[in-house]
Amino acid sequence: MQSLQQLQLLQNPTEAANSQSELEAPPKQVAQAMERLNQAARVIADIRLGADRVFEALFLTSHPRTSTTDTSLQLLLKEDASMRQHLHDLRSIGKKLEESGVLTESLRSRSNSWGLHMPLVCPDGAVVAYAWKRQLAGQAGASAVDRTRLALKAFTDQKRRFFPHIDDGVKMESRSKKHRASHSVLEHGGGEPFDCKTLPDIQSRLEKLVPNVKVSTYGRLSWLKRANSLPGSGSDDDPPEASKLVFQSSSKLRSGLEAEVADKVAVIELYVPSVFRAVVSLNPAGSVDPDSVAFFSPDEGGSYLHSRGFSAHHVYKHITEHASTVLQYFLGFGTGTALYSLLLWICSFESLFSKPCSKCGRLLAMDKKSALILPPLHRAYQELPLAANLDVCEAYHGGCSPDDS
Amino acid sequence: MPVKWVLYWQPNQGSTVSTQILNEAAQCAESINGVKEGRWKATLNYYKPMLRDQSNHPDLPRDFLGISLADQPSKYYFIIRSQRIVVEADATIQLIMEKLQSYKSKVSLYFDGFQYQLGDFRLRVGRVVPVHSESIRGIVMEVEYLPISSMEKARKVMEEFVEIWHEALSKRSLSGKFVNSELNFGEFGLADTYTPQHTGVQYAIVMAHMIATVQPVVRG
Numbered sequence: 001m002q003s004l005q006q007l008q009l010l011q012n013p014t015e016a017a018n019s020q021s022e023l024e025a026p027p028k029q030v031a032q033a034m035e036r037l038n039q040a041a042r043v044i045a046d047i048r049l050g051a052d053r054v055f056e057a058l059f060l061t062s063h064p065r066t067s068t069t070d071t072s073l074q075l076l077l078k079e080d081a082s083m084r085q086h087l088h089d090l091r092s093i094g095k096k097l098e099e100s101g102v103l104t105e106s107l108r109s110r111s112n113s114w115g116l117h118m119p120l121v122c123p124d125g126a127v128v129a130y131a132w133k134r135q136l137a138g139q140a141g142a143s144a145v146d147r148t149r150l151a152l153k154a155f156t157d158q159k160r161r162f163f164p165h166i167d168d169g170v171k172m173e174s175r176s177k178k179h180r181a182s183h184s185v186l187e188h189g190g191g192e193p194f195d196c197k198t199l200p201d202i203q204s205r206l207e208k209l210v211p212n213v214k215v216s217t218y219g220r221l222s223w224l225k226r227a228n229s230l231p232g233s234g235s236d237d238d239p240p241e242a243s244k245l246v247f248q249s250s251s252k253l254r255s256g257l258e259a260e261v262a263d264k265v266a267v268i269e270l271y272v273p274s275v276f277r278a279v280v281s282l283n284p285a286g287s288v289d290p291d292s293v294a295f296f297s298p299d300e301g302g303s304y305l306h307s308r309g310f311s312a313h314h315v316y317k318h319i320t321e322h323a324s325t326v327l328q329y330f331l332g333f334g335t336g337t338a339l340y341s342l343l344l345w346i347c348s349f350e351s352l353f354s355k356p357c358s359k360c361g362r363l364l365a366m367d368k369k370s371a372l373i374l375p376p377l378h379r380a381y382q383e384l385p386l387a388a389n390l391d392v393c394e395a396y397h398g399g400c401s402p403d404d405s
Numbered sequence: 406m407p408v409k410w411v412l413y414w415q416p417n418q419g420s421t422v423s424t425q426i427l428n429e430a431a432q433c434a435e436s437i438n439g440v441k442e443g444r445w446k447a448t449l450n451y452y453k454p455m456l457r458d459q460s461n462h463p464d465l466p467r468d469f470l471g472i473s474l475a476d477q478p479s480k481y482y483f484i485i486r487s488q489r490i491v492v493e494a495d496a497t498i499q500l501i502m503e504k505l506q507s508y509k510s511k512v513s514l515y516f517d518g519f520q521y522q523l524g525d526f527r528l529r530v531g532r533v534v535p536v537h538s539e540s541i542r543g544i545v546m547e548v549e550y551l552p553i554s555s556m557e558k559a560r561k562v563m564e565e566f567v568e569i570w571h572e573a574l575s576k577r578s579l580s581g582k583f584v585n586s587e588l589n590f591g592e593f594g595l596a597d598t599y600t601p602q603h604t605g606v607q608y609a610i611v612m613a614h615m616i617a618t619v620q621p622v623v624r625g
Contacts, residue, residue, distance in 0.1 A: 274555035274597075297552045313552040314524045353558050364565040371438040372524030373569065375562060 033102045033119055036093050037127065043090045050083045097121070161283050161291065197288060199265060202340050210347040210390065214271040220285065223267040223306070230301025267307070270346050274298055275353060276316065278323075278346045280339075281307035288339045293327055293346070295319045314370070318377045318398070319349065326381045341384055348379045348393035359400035367398050374398070406476075407527075407551040408559040408599045410567070411607035413615055414544035416581035422541050429577045430530045430546065431519055437573050439521035445475040445529050447516040448536075449608065452508040469508060470612070471499070472605050475529075482605035486613060489592045491602045514612075516545060525551050526566060533615065543615040545608075546583050554599045556590070586610045 057075040097103050103121050120128050203215050218226060264286035270278040277298050283291040292307040295316040304310070311317050326345055330338040356363045357376040367374050376395035384393065396402070416422055435441070449472045454465045466485045473481050473496065481499060483492045502508060518531025529547040534540065548566060550559050567585060574583070586607065590596075593606050 274553055274558045299552075299554050311552075315552055353553065353562050362565060363561050364569060366437070366569075370524070373437070373526060373566065374524065 029100060030118060033097065033100050036097050036100075037102065037119065037121070040090060040093045040097070043086050043093065047083065047086045047090070050079055050086060054079045054083070157291075197336055199288060202288070202343065205340070206343060206347065209344070210350065212272060212350055213347045214269075214273075215343070216269045216271070217265040218267040218269065219264060220266040223269070223279075224303065226269075227301065227305040228303055230305065232297075232299045232301040268343070270343065271298065272347075272350050276319075276349055277305075278349075279305060279307045279309075280342065280346070282339070288336065290327060290331075290339050290342050293320070293323045293342065295323065295346075295349070314372050315352075315374055315377065318367075318370070318374065319352075322377055329381065341381075344390070345379060345381050345384055345393070348384075348390045350390075351395065352376075355395045357397045357400050358394040359396055359402075365397045365399065369398065376400075406554055406599050406601065407549045408554060408556055408563065409547055409549040409604055409607075410563050410585055411604065411611050412546045412548065412567070412583040412585045413611045414546070414581055415584045415614075415618060420580040422543055422581075424532060424541060426544055426579055426581070427518060427530060427532055429579055430544070430574065431521075433570070433573050433577065434521040434523065434528050434530070437523060437569065439523045439528060442520040442522050442527075445516075445518060445520045445531065447475050447531075447608075448473050449514045449516070449612065450510040451512040452502075453511045455506055455509050468609075468613070470609060471502075471510075472608050474601055474604055476604070477601050480601065482602065484605050484609040486606075486609045489594070491593050491595070491606050491609075493602055493605075514542065527551060545611060547604075556597050556599055556603075584614075586614060 054076065057072055057079060060075070061069060061072040094103070101118050199217065203217070206213065206215050264284075266282050266285035268280040268282065270280070275298060277296045277300070278293060279296070280290050280293045283289060294305075294307050294309055294311070296305055296309075296311045297313050297316055300311060300313075310320060323342075323346070327338070327342055330341040330345075353363070353375060355376065357365065363375050364373050365376075366372070374397065376397050378396040378398060378401045380392075380394045380396075414422060414426060431441075449470060452469045452471060453467070454462070454469075456462060456465075466487055468486045469483070470486075471481055471483050479496050481494050481496045483494060484490065502510075513536040515534050515536055516531045517534075518529060521528040521530075527547075527549040529549075531545055531547075532541045533543040533545060535542060548563060548570075550562055550566070553559050567583070571582065588606065588610050590603060590606065593602070595603055595606065
């Protein structure tokens, strides 16, 4: 380090004025600070070793046959004394470091006179060469904070999915209070507020608004059976046979949980004959919290037909991707209306093969990104829950959409 | 089964049909990001009743044809267009036909060409050639929209696709165009959900048009 070399040069002149006062030249202060930090590190190491020895002594007392209680007691006393000494040493080093400004930034401005900086011990224990280096590091840390936040969110989502019985005290962040307010009370047509917090309510509401869409609910196991028995699942010869097999093998694995989860609704199917079949999964089962959605052709069938599966056809694959984004948008309000908004939005795809794009006026367009000819796959969703009917839901091609996703 | 439209090439007045058009169509498919998938083939037979005295039986249908489709190798389809009848049979029925000799195949035609995948669309372009001959009688095109099987729901999608196709093809200044034969499937007892029988009927209509308009010419 540069400061040490400078220190050696300056050592002789400043040695005469060797005192612990603040009148010392910066290089000496820096060198002393470094020395004390090293000492502190050694003392901490000693404390760690001492702690190990204490544990060892305790271990020995619990196994009397390896030694007598007398030796164990002596060991413990010896360690106790040396630990106290170490901790005392650490305290005094710490005081000195505090005085010289290493643990705080009180001497920062003074250090600038020689272009040298005191090392700084940050609150989290990291030692940095100079105080404002931490700020630079801090900016890099900000993105790390974002990444951590995303990781935490992903973790809590997974936790809720796989360990629903663990009490989740973490509240999800919401986008803005304004949106939340507008989404908490939904009004339709006549202005009467509508509570979309229960599944039967949602179902009856949808039946009135979009009579062509068939809304059905299933438990997880019964959905699996249904998916395998749908025409187009490959086993055209004997669909009931295939579903029976699946049912039997699954029941062997889940005999314990079956009774518990059998009655809880975990899957919602929206089926518009000849247009699409959408599968929404609820997590936890029995709640009104959607966690994933997927679209399929009405002619598709098989065990891959679930809310995290993908259709064999491009058009439904692309809609599924778009739907995930929209689902996250609705969930972001945290008002519990996500399911109703999502189902309503899904129903707007009834016009998938008939409603032209609101921007270019055509039904089919070449999608630049995927180089495929597709109908409008985007449906406006921001204003959705308050809409009286789905005609206001505008359709867009991927490339024509006003919010480029 | 996915919805399929069968179109045929209608040359302009005075023009002839040639393999050049086939090549142009293939290139056109590639220009709209089509991916070549391989070849396809179908055969069609015109049957005539074998009677010693034809005049005694004037009511016997003269437009009885049988067709084997590329999608259904184990089936054979009979169509009597004038009577609006279409029937699906096992492919082995041709053996019985040969044994009975009541109706013999007088004209046999091959359809063969290339297949392209354009996302959710499947395109087949092929030439129509008589068996034992190299002269092209016509060109057919199959357009399939894979995700759905309802004729009504797919109508707009198919119409717009054909428009896109026409637009792309028009850049190549060919003397003619692909024409879609409008027909009433209900007359044949067929429903909105697409089936191979629909394809059979479309081919029967297409052949009728082709025979009426196209002159058999040019080798290769």
